Amino acid sequence: MLAPYCETCKAGIMKSDSDPCFAHLLVNGQPVDPDTRRDVSRFRRAERERLLQARRALSASALAAQSDCVANALTDLVVAREGLTIAAYWPIRGELDLRPWMTAAYENGAQIALPVVIEKNAPVAFHLWQPGSPMKRGIWNIPVPETGVAVSADVVIAPLLGLDAAGFRLGNGGGYYDRTLAALPGMPQVIGVGHDFCCMETIFPMPWDIPMQQSVLGDGKVIDHAH
Numbered sequence: 673m674l675a676p677y678c679e680t681c682k683a684g685i686m687k688s689d690s691d692p693c694f695a696h697l698l699v700n701g702q703p704v705d706p707d708t709r710r711d712v713s714r715f716r717r718a719e720r721e722r723l724l725q726a727r728r729a730l731s732a733s734a735l736a737a738q739s740d741c742v743a744n745a746l747t748d749l750v751v752a753r754e755g756l757t758i759a760a761y762w763p764i765r766g767e768l769d770l771r772p773w774m775t776a777a778y779e780n781g782a783q784i785a786l787p788v789v790i791e792k793n794a795p796v797a798f799h800l801w802q803p804g805s806p807m808k809r810g811i812w813n814i815p816v817p818e819t820g821v822a823v824s825a826d827v828v829i830a831p832l833l834g835l836d837a838a839g840f841r842l843g844n845g846g847g848y849y850d851r852t853l854a855a856l857p858g859m860p861q862v863i864g865v866g867h868d869f870c871c872m873e874t875i876f877p878m879p880w881d882i883p884m885q886q887s888v889l890g891d892g893k894v895i896d897h898a899h
């Protein structure tokens with residue numbers, strides 16, 4: 673006789689119908705208390721809303737000035753050269769616009785890639801981009817390169833919605849960067865970039881959260897997160 677599957681997670685195999693299943697309490701193989709997970713997820717949702725509002729309140733010129741500040745700091749931090757692959761991003765929802773820096777890094781010989789959601793709730797792929805690459809709309813309408821040439825990244829520039837004192841990132845809430853970094857064979861250099869108002873005390877890190885090594889903020893401040 674086949675062992676029954678858990679109705680909640682469709683994955684845990686129970687010895688019998690009356691056996692409790694714990695598989696859906698695991699995230700990335702680690703146990704997470706469901707009440708804590710719910711509370712943290714509520715807190716993060718409220719913080720995302722607050723930070724998105726702060727972004728919307730920013731004028732176009734202030735956004736451009738913060739983007740320039742971050743780009744200048746990145747130029748010192750990441751030496752763009754042949755053989756280096758940098759995963760950056762195409763700005764959405766008021767994110768800092770680093771496209772001029774991406775263009776300069778490309779002109780200095782680096783390969784540039786953009787994150788592409790291939791499947792929901794799965795790691796993203798990094799697809800090659802160069803200035804003028806034809807783009808199409810991907811999942812959630814995010815522009816992605818029309819031609820999907822996947823590469824692995826030496827440096828990942830991760831857009832921050834929030835950043836906590838320990839270097840943990842609050843993003844758009846899909847868990848894509850955490851999933852992606854967890855699935856890589858080796859850890860690239862991960863640099864968070866965010867607005868000058870993105871700092872928060874804690875995101876209440878969960879077992880799946882992967883911290884940034886460094887972050888650069890819209891006022892040009894570079895933070896080394898010691899881990």
Ligand SMILES: Nc1nc2c(c(=O)[nH]1)N(C=O)[C@@H](CNc1ccc(C(=O)N[C@@H](CCC(=O)O)C(=O)O)cc1)CN2
Nearest residue numbers: 761762763764787789796812831843844845846848849
């Ligand atoms: N520019 C940029 N590109 C990026 C990211 C990013 O943060 N910035 N990502 C970094 O991760 C990935 C996309 N992440 C995203 C995660 C969630 C949502 C989103 O709209 N979520 C819905 C709720 C989704 C659902 O419940 O299924 C929402 O917020 O309304 C969008 C993008 C890949 N590309």
Ligand SMILES: Nc1ncnc2c1ncn2[C@@H]1O[C@H](COP(=O)(O)OP(=O)(O)OP(=O)(O)O)[C@@H](O)[C@H]1O
Nearest residue numbers: 699700842843844845846847848849850851854880
């Ligand atoms: N490695 C992982 N394996 C399985 N689930 C994961 C993993 N990383 C994150 N998640 C899930 O993704 C969800 C969203 O995570 P989180 O709130 O940290 O998103 P985020 O980092 O702000 O989003 P994003 O990276 O898309 O901008 C959580 O419910 C979490 O359980």
